[in-house]
Amino acid sequence: MLKSKASQNAADQRNITRLRVLEHIRTRGSISRIDIASALQTSPATVTAATADLISAGLIKEIQTEQQSKSAKRGRPRVLLQLNGGSYLVAGLKVARHVISVILVDFEGNEVTSYKHPLDDARMTPTAFVGTIREAMDQACAQIDETIDTLSGVSIGIAGLVDAERNFVHWSSSLTERNVDFSQFLESELPCPAFIENDANLVAKAEQLFGLGKGLKNFLVVTIEHGVGLGIVLDGKLYRGERGCGAEFGHTKVQLDGALCQCGQRGCLEAYVGDYALIREATVADQSTGTETVTEIHKNARSGDERAKSVLARAGQMFGLGISNLINLFDPERIILSGAQMDLEHLYSEEVMTRIRSGVVNVDTPLPEIKVHHWGDLMWAKGAAAYGIEQVSILKVKELATHAS
Ligand SMILES: [Zn+2]
The missing domain is CATH 1.10.10.10 (Winged helix-like DNA-binding domain superfamily/Winged helix DNA-binding domain)
Structure with a gap:
């Protein structure tokens, strides 16, 4: 009726x-x-x-x-x-290039267990992607002698352009296909409700529920790792853009016809700041040895290597330029730089702060706070779990309404 x-x-x-x-x-x-x-x-x-x-x-x-x-x-x-912390068990997953990280949390967000599932292929078909997620979840549940049926929801974080409202992925570096509607795939493979979202948005959600964004209305979360991500919280809500394609901070341009980005365009912020960009710059600068990891670049810079220092300094200057653009656009209460393992000190040095100040339109009030949050390597999975908890809450409240009517 x-x-x-x-x-x-x-x-x-x-x-x-x-x-x-x-x-x-x-x-x-x-x-x-x-x-x-x-x-x-x-x-x-x-x-x-x-x-x-x-x-x-x-x-x-x-x-x-x-x-x-x-x-x-x-x-x-x-x-x-x-x-009621013990009421629901929720899974958060992050699909990265070589590993799927899984965390199971209670309804308060406390970790129950975590698990890392190695990945053979960085890019998968949608069927293989969902099948691998299922395997990873089964393993994580087995660690606490539970089965996947006990989960109230699972939230999956991936890099790329995601329309979270309908579990639709426009493009992701983890997938071999574009424009994938995951709702059918997930429903047939998983016994619980599943939600897909852009990984930086998930970290913003975790900052809002458990981290440095708690109680704030307007804040930005910048994630730096392989690429550069942005989560925008306005008036307490995550802003995703009309098509789920907003907040691509890493692909805003900081240089006309500049360095080549993995998106295929030139001059993107990510092409100067992302870890692949640092490795590329350091390798070009030092072809004799070839630098393999960001940790090595930091180590070399700390021990006085001028080339490593200049690669990090340039990244810092480009980053400062990008952050000043964000402040000019959003005027947030706070900007949170969220990192998993990566060393971020070159991105909030005094030189970077000076660059930010010189790029922000002048008013006689202090700049928004810039805070660094080191999450450890479960950052992305915890972010996914935070979003999962929120979605499970919405579902349970909707069920209440159905029972009551
Ligand atoms: Zn780009």
Whole structure:
């Protein structure tokens, strides 16, 4: 039976409120109903109804704490709400060139286990891609004596242009084909809901839920590794662009007819800053030995090698130029430089800061904060897990609405 538009709107509104309450509890850790109502500027009755629904879905739980009171020997117990960490198990995956990293987390984002699955081929057909993901997930679940059926959702991060709303990949360096609609592939291979998203967006999501973006409304996350990625959070929401092709910071141009980029164009920021670019520059500069890794370039620079120093300094200058363009465009509260293993010190040196300041339109207020976040090598998988938790929350809240109607 068709619902009336008014009742559909009311149901949508209830879902929005439930998700806002849930996200507020996630941000605060533990909080009372009355404090939620005042923070969200809504009525206590609305919060009471929303929290009752969230408790029934297993997403949150009540805890009793003793209220501190100097006058009374024993304070009145106070009821706080917390996420129900053990309620759902979610998987986050990052598909890189040589490995798939998997992390299983509880609903609070705590790591339950992690696993690395070696990859023979950096580029796969969509069928091989999904099959390999399935294998990696089975292995990760086996580590904790569970099966894939116990997962409430899996989120997959890949480099490239992704329309996350419909699990559609326009292009990725991990795939042999362009324009792949993954919804069918994932549904037939995996028993749980699955979500694909651009890897830099996932790191932005992790910064928002667990990291240096917590509680901020407008911030940018720049990821630097093989390429250069950007996640844009505006007014608390991830901005993806109309076709899912936005935020390609690595392919903004910093030099007319400049260095060749892996995208095929010239003068892209990534062609100066990405790790393949550093290796290429260092190798061209020093053909006698040939530099193989970014770590070696850093090591050489630290021990005084002028060529290595100049390769890193040039990357820093190009990066500073790019960051000043971002500040001119977005004027964010904070820019977070998120790295997994890579050494980032050449990207926030005093010389780079000077370059940034000289490129930002002059006003008499301080620059946005620039912070560095070293995540360790599970950064991308943790990012995927953060997005998975958010998507599972949305699904569970939608299920609530279906049961209630
Ligand atoms: Zn490019």
